Amino acid sequence: MGSxxxxxxxxxxxxxxxxxAGANRDTVKSLLEANKEAGIVALTGLDMAKKIGLMYHxxxxxxxxxxxxxxxxxxxxxxxxxxxxxxxxxxxxxxADLFGVIFEGxxxxxxxxxxxxxxxxxxxxxxxxxxxxxxxxxxxxPRQTEAVQAESEGxxxxxxxGPQHPAxxxxxxxxxxxxxxxxxxxxxxxxxxHRGIEKAAEQRTYLQDVYLVERICGICNSCHAACFVETxxxxxxxxxxxxxxxxxxxxxxxxxxxxxxxxxxHAGLEIGYxxxxxxMWRDREPVMDLTEQLTGNRVISSAMTVGGIRRDLxxxxxxxxxxxxTTLKKKMDFYYKLFENEPSFKIRTQNVGVLSKEDAxxxxxxxxxxxxxxxxxxxxxxxxxxxxxxxxxxxxxxxEGDSWARLMVRLDEVVESINIIDxxxxxxxxxxxxxxxxxxxxxxxxxxxxxxxxGELFYYVKSQGTAYPExxxxxxxxxxxxPAFINIAEGGNIADVPPSFVSLDPCFSCTDR
Amino acid sequence: xxxxLWFVFRVLVFPGFTFIFFFTMFCDWMERKIxxxxxxxxxxxxxxxxxxxxxxxxxxxxxxxxxxxxSGAKRNVFRLAPxxxxxxxxxxxxxxxxxxxxxIPNSSFAGDLIFVMALITIANFFLFLSGWASSNPYxxxxxxxxxxxFLGYDIPLxxxxxxxxxxxxxxxxxxxxxNQYLPFAILAxxxxxxxxxxxxxxxxxxxxxxxxxxxxxxxxxxxxxxxxKLAFLRLTRDVQIVFGAALVxxxxxxxxxxxxxxxxxxxxxFLWFVxxxxxxxxxxxxxxxxxxxxxxxxxxxxxxxxxxxxxxLSLALTVAVATWIYPLVM
Amino acid sequence: MVKELLAHLFKKPAxxxxxxxxxxxxxxxxxxxxxxxxLCISCGLCSRDCPxxxxxxxxxxxxxxxxxHLDLCIFCYQCAESCPRKAIKSTAFFELAxxxxxxxxxxxxxxxxKGECVQQ
Numbered sequence: 011m012g013s014x015x016x017x018x019x020x021x022x023x024x025x026x027x028x029x030x031a032g033a034n035r036d037t038v039k040s041l042l043e044a045n046k047e048a049g050i051v052a053l054t055g056l057d058m059a060k061k062i063g064l065m066y067h068x069x070x071x072x073x074x075x076x077x078x079x080x081x082x083x084x085x086x087x088x089x090x091x092x093x094x095x096x097x098x099x100x101x102x103x104x105x106a107d108l109f110g111v112i113f114e115g116x117x118x119x120x121x122x123x124x125x126x127x128x129x130x131x132x133x134x135x136x137x138x139x140x141x142x143x144x145x146x147x148x149x150x151x152p153r154q155t156e157a158v159q160a161e162s163e164g165x166x167x168x169x170x171x172g173p174q175h176p177a178x179x180x181x182x183x184x185x186x187x188x189x190x191x192x193x194x195x196x197x198x199x200x201x202x203x204h205r206g207i208e209k210a211a212e213q214r215t216y217l218q219d220v221y222l223v224e225r226i227c228g229i230c231n232s233c234h235a236a237c238f239v240e241t242x243x244x245x246x247x248x249x250x251x252x253x254x255x256x257x258x259x260x261x262x263x264x265x266x267x268x269x270x271x272x273x274x275x276h277a278g279l280e281i282g283y284x285x286x287x288x289x290m291w292r293d294r295e296p297v298m299d300l301t302e303q304l305t306g307n308r309v310i311s312s313a314m315t316v317g318g319i320r321r322d323l324x325x326x327x328x329x330x331x332x333x334x335x336t337t338l339k340k341k342m343d344f345y346y347k348l349f350e351n352e353p354s355f356k357i358r359t360q361n362v363g364v365l366s367k368e369d370a371x372x373x374x375x376x377x378x379x380x381x382x383x384x385x386x387x388x389x390x391x392x393x394x395x396x397x398x399x400x401x402x403x404x405x406x407x408x409x410e411g412d413s414w415a416r417l418m419v420r421l422d423e424v425v426e427s428i429n430i431i432d433x434x435x436x437x438x439x440x441x442x443x444x445x446x447x448x449x450x451x452x453x454x455x456x457x458x459x460x461x462x463x464x465g466e467l468f469y470y471v472k473s474q475g476t477a478y479p480e481x482x483x484x485x486x487x488x489x490x491x492x493p494a495f496i497n498i499a500e501g502g503n504i505a506d507v508p509p510s511f512v513s514l515d516p517c518f519s520c521t522d523r
Numbered sequence: 524x525x526x527x528l529w530f531v532f533r534v535l536v537f538p539g540f541t542f543i544f545f546f547t548m549f550c551d552w553m554e555r556k557i558x559x560x561x562x563x564x565x566x567x568x569x570x571x572x573x574x575x576x577x578x579x580x581x582x583x584x585x586x587x588x589x590x591x592x593x594s595g596a597k598r599n600v601f602r603l604a605p606x607x608x609x610x611x612x613x614x615x616x617x618x619x620x621x622x623x624x625x626x627i628p629n630s631s632f633a634g635d636l637i638f639v640m641a642l643i644t645i646a647n648f649f650l651f652l653s654g655w656a657s658s659n660p661y662x663x664x665x666x667x668x669x670x671x672x673f674l675g676y677d678i679p680l681x682x683x684x685x686x687x688x689x690x691x692x693x694x695x696x697x698x699x700x701x702n703q704y705l706p707f708a709i710l711a712x713x714x715x716x717x718x719x720x721x722x723x724x725x726x727x728x729x730x731x732x733x734x735x736x737x738x739x740x741x742x743x744x745x746x747x748x749x750x751x752k753l754a755f756l757r758l759t760r761d762v763q764i765v766f767g768a769a770l771v772x773x774x775x776x777x778x779x780x781x782x783x784x785x786x787x788x789x790x791x792x793f794l795w796f797v798x799x800x801x802x803x804x805x806x807x808x809x810x811x812x813x814x815x816x817x818x819x820x821x822x823x824x825x826x827x828x829x830x831x832x833x834x835x836l837s838l839a840l841t842v843a844v845a846t847w848i849y850p851l852v853m
Numbered sequence: 854m855v856k857e858l859l860a861h862l863f864k865k866p867a868x869x870x871x872x873x874x875x876x877x878x879x880x881x882x883x884x885x886x887x888x889x890x891x892l893c894i895s896c897g898l899c900s901r902d903c904p905x906x907x908x909x910x911x912x913x914x915x916x917x918x919x920x921x922h923l924d925l926c927i928f929c930y931q932c933a934e935s936c937p938r939k940a941i942k943s944t945a946f947f948e949l950a951x952x953x954x955x956x957x958x959x960x961x962x963x964x965x966x967k968g969e970c971v972q973q
Contacts, residue, residue, distance in 0.1 A: 218904035282816025288562035306883040354814040563867040
């Protein structure tokens with residue numbers, strides 16, 4: 011490709027490849043030829059005044075490589091890559107919504123995150139978008155009529171699951187075409203609770219953004235905050251004290267513990283196993299209490315800050331944490347027995363919603379979903395952050411790829427998390443837990459990813475040398491895993507939709523930033 | 524005239540409608556309390572002592588709510604079906620001997636076991652009608668599930684109910700109950716266990732509560748119901764559960780009969796009856812807590828491939844044992 | 854599971870009768886704020902750093918003081934961290950639900966600023 015490509019290593023991941031607009035497809039293609047297991051992590055749009063920048067963050071061999079390209083704002087057209095990587099479909103639809111990029115050849119260029127009655131040609135993340143003005147004048151904007159509740163086309167019945175449905179705790183919609191009891195086609199629609207946090211982050215200081223991004227998701231709040239502060243620290247070049255790294259690791263693992271246990275209990279509810287739900291949530295409660303003890307709140311920890319952690323660990327707290335997690339670990343034996351032996355539980359989850367390794371790779375799924383399909387990815391191992399490089403723990407994988415395996419992976423990870431916390435407490439270094447950082451961040455850009463409970467969480471932050479970020483891009487794990495749900499549900503039984511859906515641990519508050 | 528007043532008292536107050544209603548409420552509270560304790564929760568706690576008035580509060584709350592009839596619903600069926608379903612279950616209940624004799628004195632006749640089972644089937648059919656009449660896709664699915672599940676499990680249930688009838692040599696409930704010097708649960712334990720399992724499916728409790736699977740069909744047949752009608756649907760379900768327990772007591776646990784220590788035998792019979800029902804409720808609630816919900820196709824194939832053959836076998840076994848072995852023993 | 858269920862039948866429940874039995878919070882819990890007007894130097898840093906823009910600086914007795922809008926507050930306590938004089942402290946009070954939104958505005962010098970918890 012010669013002159014059309016410029017490679018800069020050690021920048022935006024392992025390397026940044028700058029290409030001309032037409033060459034993005036070829037570059038992705040050659041990346042895929044070099045490594046069949048390569049996938050897409052995120053697609054970041056960037057307003058560059060006269061141009062729109064597009065960054066394809068690709069994942070290959072556990073590291074991120076960024077392909078940069080620019081297209082004119084007046085005529086924002088670019089060829090799609092979703093035929094090469096089906097997992098890119100959602101990313102392209104999101105960029106089309108927020109930046110007005112037209113992806114030529116996209117199989118389904120419908121709106122994804124913006125509401126149906128959002129004015130045409132108003133792209134919220136462009137810097138010149140006059141949103142208040144446009145919305146004030148948008149009374150006449152045509153509102154697309156919602157699809158009717160259920161309609162039939164011959165033998166095929168169209169069932170709408172959502173936006174309000176007892177199986178979904180958050181608003182999203184799935185149009186499911188059903189023939190008899192078999193699911194033929196699934197069409198997801200998200201964005202019902204889109205809050206525009208990426209835009210809001212541009213209007214707040216870095217300090218305030220830590221609390222803002224923390225609220226993207228209630229469950230994995232610490233992961234969001236940690237990922238954001240790490241990205242900012244990368245731009246600043248801040249060296250975080252070792253003690254802060256260990257403390258962050260503990261908070262993050264507590265976060266993972268309560269998230270996994272929440273999901274395992276919730277899975278019980280979805281398959282009508284209320285006792286499992288009650289027991290699991292009962293045993294999750296001590297984890298919440300520990301979070302409250304260490305950070306001051308049982309859910310939103312607000313523990314992370316740029317340059318370290320906000321609250322030091324008291325020596326008196328250590329024995330309490332240790333006894334609690336030891337008790338929890340003992341209780342896990344009971345759940346292992348239950349998950350492995352209880353027939354009514356297994357009959358509902360085993361061989362239900364199977365995601366093969368090939369499909370999982372093609373759809374670029376992340377986290378426990380990928381690990382349950384036999385893909386050994388875990389950011390904590392691939393690119394260790396915080397104290398994970400120093401703490402020994404096992405990477406859990408299973409080969410079955412069904413709902414049961416996805417739940418088992420999480421059960422195994424609960425035990426691993428307990429071990430990590432235990433190790434971190436034993437090897438806690440002394441020293442400062444926080445360093446002072448400037449409020450104004452030097453110009454630069456950085457990407458970062460962490461392993462959130464639901465999978466790889468990705469952040470891109472660009473600074474222009476002010477106290478306000480120029481762009482904050484968030485790619486949440488669920489956003490990457492929704493295409494997998496379509497794959498899992500199609501061809502399965504309609505009654506299996508809830509258990510296989512919940513085994514993905516979807517979080518729509520995350521997805522609709 | 525005196526006889527008439529006694530009759531009215533028996534039908535309306537004890538052991539008739541009022542007793543059945545209050546006893547159902549009490550069983551409902553027991554059930555919730557047992558389930559809560561098994562799941563390490565408190566359960567109803569604030570309405571009355573230990574929350575015993577909670578079921579009443581729920582019913583009163585529903586009765587005080589606005590009664591809505593959806594525009595697409597079949598109005599008359601929608602209105603009548605819940606009440607009819609409730610009446611049929613209570614009517615069936617009045618044939619069971621509660622304090623030694625049935626609600627309506629001398630109402631038992633040869634073959635009333637079959638009659639009572641038929642009444643219960645009709646009550647379930649009205650439940651189906653109520654879901655179907657609401658013209659809601661979820662109501663439809665829930666109603667169809669009730670029907671498929673109920674009709675399927677009716678066959679093994681009847682076959683299994685024949686076992687005690689055969690041992691007692693009668694199809695009359697009061698005769699079957701009175702003839703148990705040894706409870707039939709001991710004489711024919713296989714039929715007892717299968718009967719409990721089938722009953723669990725009939726009463727739509729876990730692991731067979733497919734018609735109520737809220738993650739799949741929202742509220743099932745109750746989806747469009749609110750206010751007083753929902754109260755009646757709920758009541759129907761609760762009375763059904765108590766009725767199912769009562770049927771087990773009559774057929775397998777010796778009915779209301781038990782040792783009489785002093786005073787009126789009716790009082791003791793009544794006490795035994797209540798205690799035995801609570802024991803059965805405890806067992807069913809235990810099973811409910813123990814399992815996850817099965818899938819509709821698993822439930823149906825479980826019925827046709829497992830329970831039906833087993834119940835036929837059980838009947839054959841009972842017949843063989845009752846004809847050749849028990850006469851030798853007793 | 855079989856044994857576990859029966860055992861729990863006779864055990865004390867894990868849940869508590871919450872509104873009647875008060876929930877305990879640990880030390881350092883981020884509850885409702887109290888603010889000490891004597892320590893405040895009217896710098897306005899708390900208001901500037903507040904991510905939820907819940908702190909407003911108002912004139913009281915000729916001194917600029919913070920006014921907390923608890924209905925906007927996200928209880929992150931960045932204000933307490935930014936305060937150079939440590940004038941903002943947390944309490945263990947968290948039952949802030951109310952039918953009157955005005956009661957969620959903590960005026961400087963008002964009764965709820967002295968540290969006691971005012972139940973609506």
